[in-house]
Amino acid sequence: MARRVVIIGAGPAGTRAAETLVAAGIETTVIDRETASGGQIYRRPAKGVERPAPKLYGDDAPKAVALHATFDALKSKIDYRPGTEVFGISDRLLHLHDSTAMSELGFDALILATGATDRVTPLPGWTQPGVHSLGGAQIALKAQGCAIGHRVVFVGSGPLLTLVAAQYAEAGADVAAVLDTSSQSDLMRGAPLMTARPGLMFRGLKLRRVLRRHRIPYVTGVRDIRIDGDGTQVTGIRWTAGNRETQLACDGVGMGWHLRSENQLAQMAGCDFDWDPVARQMAPRIDEMGRSTRNGIYLAGDGTRILGADGAEIAGQLAAIACLEDLGRQGRHPVDSLLKRQKRMRRFARGLSLAFPFPDDLCTSLPDDALLCRCEAITAGEYRATIDRSHAIEPNRAKSLSRVGMGRCQGRYCGAAAARILAASGGLPLDEQPGLRPQAPVRPLPLGLKTPGGAAE
Known part of the structure; x- marks a missing residue:
């Protein structure tokens, strides 16, 4: 049969x-x-x-x-x-x-x-127009043949960060800088395991050479990242590396921490x-x-x-x-x-994963006035207050009370940061937290769909 x-x-x-x-x-x-x-x-x-x-x-x-x-x-x-x-x-x-x-x-x-x-973490200013995920920036280049800005900064960590920056540079885009939250010590920690695929290791080095050839600064150990804008467009980005604070003008930001x-x-x-x-x-x-x-x-x-x-x-x-x-x-x-x-x-x-760790500390230190959930416009401070007030210890309870993770992305962009804030605020440790329960539709449905019976919804 x-x-x-x-x-x-x-x-x-x-x-x-x-x-x-x-x-x-x-x-x-x-x-x-x-x-x-x-x-x-x-x-x-x-x-x-x-x-x-x-x-x-x-x-x-x-x-x-x-x-x-x-x-x-x-x-x-x-x-x-x-x-x-x-x-x-x-x-x-x-x-x-x-x-x-x-x-x-x-x-x-x-x-x-x-x-x-894309695996992202909310940052101050990450909802400014002109901020894209690394995958979104790559789609714009691959599918449409265009860049996400005239002067672009890429921030995050992982192979995709270097790859997309190099692809933009080779396509002729003005890449102002690449900001990596991982450190050299992180890279050394993961290097022995990455020798399992030496060809990919050398490819990563090749991508770094592409960036150097285009004279694109590559900064590691980046923290305290803030994206500036006027509400209609990104205008710049600020960060610290070591004890030095730096500011750079740009009109496009691509961000992502692996996948x-x-x-x-x-x-x-x-x-x-x-x-x-x-x-x-x-x-x-x-x-x-x-x-x-x-x-x-x-x-x-x-x-x-x-x-x-x-x-x-x-x-x-x-x-x-x-x-x-x-x-x-x-x-x-x-x-x-x-x-x-x-x-x-x-x-x-x-x-x-060891060489390019997800920056848990960027999540837990997210300022109270920064947007945590962009779908529902909930700040990190409002989420923390909800957790404290309700004594919520698991993410689905915190979601039902705060609406963080209840929007159209269903926690794809805010879920990782919310879980870490919850754990740091007295909730269950990350390894004990259940995931956010998905709801149908997994993604928003377009209007006017005909149902199996023929009527339009």
């Missing part, structure tokens, strides 16, 4: 999962909120934006082109639904919309390859989560193949562990193989080889 396997996401993990399932003769549906495959890392440019692959993807251009070709060859063999959002899951039913109408889709097995989003797994759908599906003490975020509980604690649900790619594009491709293959095994479709698959490679990816990822 035919079984319907649904994959959510058409990035590196989703593409390799689909390839593996199709090769085994499984009826496969791929749902992707983007209009073309590739995910964020290998995002394709919009129509009319002509830029060669080496300019878009750098050293990863051959991988991007190969992955795009693989998916394009699968289109005629799968039920492909681009531009379609999964906004909820109930039992074995997906709730979808394609910007015009809502629909429902049942499944026998589900592979979640939902990727990751956070996009796992709201996994939570809705009932998967169990554990605290990852190295990455310092909640991670779904899976076995080495990607099986979750919910029967028939598999997880792969950065939506599970932040292992990068190569790790996501491997995870997609492994999750598909696990799905095939559980469906009784045994076959010859290089499982041992894939697991061995994945082990190196995990070691490297742990090194990255």
Whole structure:
């Protein structure tokens, strides 16, 4: 009897999962909120934006082109639904919309390859017009061929910080500075583990050389960051490094601290989560193949562990193989080889987390007058007062009383900082806090959608 396997996401993990399932003769549906495959890392440019692959993807251009070709060859063999959002899951039913109408889709097995989003922390002035996440800045460059400002500063930590800054510099943008909250001692702490993938280590050094060639200052150990603006545009940024305070004029800021797994759908599906003490975020509980604690649900790619594009491709293959095994479709698959490679990816990822740690202190020291939750316009001081007044010790109770995390982003941008403020204010420690409970719709729905019955909402 035919079984319907649904994959959510058409990035590196989703593409390799689909390839593996199709090769085994499984009826496969791929749902992707983007209009073309590739995910964020290998995002394709919009129509009319002509830029060669080496300019878009750098050293990863051959991988991007190969992955795009693989998916394009699968289109005629799968039920492909681009531009379609999964906004909820109930039992074995997906709730979808394609910007015009809502629909429902049942499944026998589900592979979640939902990727990751920027991991940010609120800063004073971070809501000024002209402030973007690193991923947003990269999308502007890749998809639209434009920069986020005439004079841009990038702030945060992690490989994406250096990558996006170098991409902007190579595209001809005026990058005024790169401000890294990690220190040289952090880098040395993570370096031994990062030797698991020496090629990527050297690539990071190459990106630093790109910045030096363009004479872009790279400042480490940055703290006390404040973004200035006049309410209509960013005008500058201030920070301290060591005992020195510096101010720099700019009209665009890109910010981000590595990535956070996009796992709201996994939570809705009932998967169990554990605290990852190295990455310092909640991670779904899976076995080495990607099986979750919910029967028939598999997880792969950065939506599970932040292992990068190569790790996501491997995870997609492994999750598909696990799905095939559980469906009784045994076959010859290089499982041992894939697991061995994945082990190196995990070691490297742990090194990255140590080398570029999330700045917990920036969250706990956020000034009372700074906006914590931009969706609901709640300041850090108002959140602290709510915690003190109600004696809330866990984030969902604090959310219900303060509305922090209740807005359209559902805590994607404020959740990490709110959890750390809660822990510092007498709440549960981070490793004991449950995650914010997601609510459908995972993202806001457009107006005028037709319901499955045909009426417009």
